[in-house]
Amino acid sequence: MAKLAEDPQALASEEPREHRPSILRRLFHHRMALIGTVVLLIMVSASLFAPVLTSQSPTQTNLFQTLLPPGPGHPLGTDQLGRDVFSRLLYGGRISFLVGVGATSISVTMGTFYGALSGFLGGIPDRLMMRFVDLVLSFPAIFLLLVILNLMGGQASVAVMVLYLGLFGWGGLARIVRAQVLSIKKLEFVEAARAIGAGPWRQLIVHVLPGAMAPVWVAAAFGVGGNMLAEASLDFLGFGLSPSIPSWGNMLNAAQNYIVTNPIMILVPGLTITIAVVAINFVGDGLRDALDPRSTAGMQRIG
Amino acid sequence: MWRYVVQRILEAIPLLFLVTLVTYFLMNLTPGGPLSLYMHNPKVAPQTLHVLALQMGLTKPWYVRYFLWLWSLLHGNWGYSYFSGQPVLALIGQRLPNTLILMGSSFMISLGIGIPLGIYVATHQYSLQDHVFSFASFFAWAMPSFFFGLLLQTVFAVKLGWLPVSGMYSVYQPPSLGQLLQHLILPAFVLGLGSLAGWSRYMRSGILEVIRQDYIRTARAKGLSERKVIWKHALKNALLPIVTIIGLDLPGFFGGAVITEQIFAWPGMGRLFLSSLNERDYPVQMAGLLIGAILLVVGNLLADLTYSLLDPRIQYR
Numbered sequence: 001m002a003k004l005a006e007d008p009q010a011l012a013s014e015e016p017r018e019h020r021p022s023i024l025r026r027l028f029h030h031r032m033a034l035i036g037t038v039v040l041l042i043m044v045s046a047s048l049f050a051p052v053l054t055s056q057s058p059t060q061t062n063l064f065q066t067l068l069p070p071g072p073g074h075p076l077g078t079d080q081l082g083r084d085v086f087s088r089l090l091y092g093g094r095i096s097f098l099v100g101v102g103a104t105s106i107s108v109t110m111g112t113f114y115g116a117l118s119g120f121l122g123g124i125p126d127r128l129m130m131r132f133v134d135l136v137l138s139f140p141a142i143f144l145l146l147v148i149l150n151l152m153g154g155q156a157s158v159a160v161m162v163l164y165l166g167l168f169g170w171g172g173l174a175r176i177v178r179a180q181v182l183s184i185k186k187l188e189f190v191e192a193a194r195a196i197g198a199g200p201w202r203q204l205i206v207h208v209l210p211g212a213m214a215p216v217w218v219a220a221a222f223g224v225g226g227n228m229l230a231e232a233s234l235d236f237l238g239f240g241l242s243p244s245i246p247s248w249g250n251m252l253n254a255a256q257n258y259i260v261t262n263p264i265m266i267l268v269p270g271l272t273i274t275i276a277v278v279a280i281n282f283v284g285d286g287l288r289d290a291l292d293p294r295s296t297a298g299m300q301r302i303g
Numbered sequence: 304m305w306r307y308v309v310q311r312i313l314e315a316i317p318l319l320f321l322v323t324l325v326t327y328f329l330m331n332l333t334p335g336g337p338l339s340l341y342m343h344n345p346k347v348a349p350q351t352l353h354v355l356a357l358q359m360g361l362t363k364p365w366y367v368r369y370f371l372w373l374w375s376l377l378h379g380n381w382g383y384s385y386f387s388g389q390p391v392l393a394l395i396g397q398r399l400p401n402t403l404i405l406m407g408s409s410f411m412i413s414l415g416i417g418i419p420l421g422i423y424v425a426t427h428q429y430s431l432q433d434h435v436f437s438f439a440s441f442f443a444w445a446m447p448s449f450f451f452g453l454l455l456q457t458v459f460a461v462k463l464g465w466l467p468v469s470g471m472y473s474v475y476q477p478p479s480l481g482q483l484l485q486h487l488i489l490p491a492f493v494l495g496l497g498s499l500a501g502w503s504r505y506m507r508s509g510i511l512e513v514i515r516q517d518y519i520r521t522a523r524a525k526g527l528s529e530r531k532v533i534w535k536h537a538l539k540n541a542l543l544p545i546v547t548i549i550g551l552d553l554p555g556f557f558g559g560a561v562i563t564e565q566i567f568a569w570p571g572m573g574r575l576f577l578s579s580l581n582e583r584d585y586p587v588q589m590a591g592l593l594i595g596a597i598l599l600v601v602g603n604l605l606a607d608l609t610y611s612l613l614d615p616r617i618q619y620r
Contacts, residue, residue, distance in 0.1 A: 134318065135318055135321055135322070137599075138315075138318045138319075138322060138596060138599050138600060139322055139325075139326075139596065139599075140554055140557070140558060140592060140595030140596050140598070140599055141558065142558035142561060143558065143561075143576065143591055143592045143595045144326060144329075144592070146561075146576070146577070146580055147326055147329055147330055147580065147588060147592070148329055150330075150333055150580045150581075151329070151332055151333050151334070153334065225445065229445070229447055232447050233447060233448070233449060233562055236447070236449045236562070237561070237562065237565060237577065239580070252447070252449070252450060256453055259453055259457050260457060260461055260462075263457070266450070266453060266454075270446075270447065270450035270453075270454070273447060273450070274442060274445050274446045274447070274450070275445075277444075277445035277446075278441045278442055278445040280445075281441055281444065281445060282441065
């Protein structure tokens, strides 16, 4: 019966506030999340500091030096147009991370506010807004994306890609946030805020939303990886970014014709994007364990 | 239950209507249009182009064409391919079964390996196998399917020559089931890998969650064998959340088939859809999209129905 005294809730309430492990501390306690963070930091800074790490241009072609094996001057060789693979890899990281983070920021922002508003308003507006989410989610994502990107004829700019991918993944998150808000807005502290005269916006933004954010962060982490993969897949199919943009997807697209003769061309970007997405999902997994262990929000991907 | 199914299908109709309407609009914004193929051909006179446009009905505004398309669809006519002139329904008849074979096999692989694998590692938590599985599943999930596909193709088909590189049947031999299976192995595995990794992870955490509950302790306490506890008592409840995920993933197989079919030159709907995009073949594009949307609706419905089968507390009326 001594076990009863160790009731975790009783202990937690007695513990002084400073001693509760912070979310960051809990996140880094998660070994895989820590490894993921380190790997991501290395990859992101390598692509940010690309001009320092290589003097080669990622887009300069040299038809006298095509398909070179790794060697001095070209640590990872050159591609079919004589462009330096290492340099393309570094600069390509900028594109991939930019698309991943950019698109996810758009969809997470949209999904959070849409879902929060819907849940907070309740009643008929809520039903109408959720009907619209049903509609958005009943679009077969990759097919519609391909149709829309076809308007660009496989020459999309990074901004267009970010926007399109961002306009897709928000529906699922909106549902999750709405459910959270629905349960939180009934709690006493929100009622108390209302009682002391907080307006509806203040109630929503200051009191309800912060409590609903746990699944948002988790979905955001997984979203970054998912969008990076989606972008690479669209590049690979030839409906993505303009081939002149050095992205990992475009590198893979070009490399498929040289997979037997020059396998390094496909292995380098392929393994890099895999490791990047694994690292992101490690962080997402850690975030979930730290913030929201019960949630099933998680890895979603297109294609 | 049938009333519920009918109700859900009726609810889906306005959704499908809006999905097709919006897509039809977007599709028609594509520069060039269906006649772009001939536009720069000096042998095709502008008059001929105009006649073609009239024949295909391209001179009408897009919304008129949409309703014409919808009207004939409701009468069982999916239109004619702008590119080949074949009836779209015939094209679907040729291609959809191939895609369904591919999707079905991948589905079986994901389910048949993923679920038992998840159960196995859940019952061996923190063992070496569990750690290896955890690690591998992250990689399997994160690897772009086209990259994985190309690697497998190069290793097993090109380098080792164990399996055919692409296509559905060999050109040199008469088609047979053995042939089909040989050609199916690589694409089906590539298409199924992501879900295999995902489902086994969900299965693992599902079992781990259920196993801690009182009724499992009771089952163990009354002396049931571990096998019976897991397979008879824990599995059914652990399957619940996974069924939803599987239903939601179903249309993903159709989307993934676009990429897999492209890599392995599998003559299915996905490749048909991709080429119809390049050819501005609107009726074929609409067909691909509509089938994708229907699968989405069916997937969600199946998930909900299976849910009610597994959980007697849920009843649909």
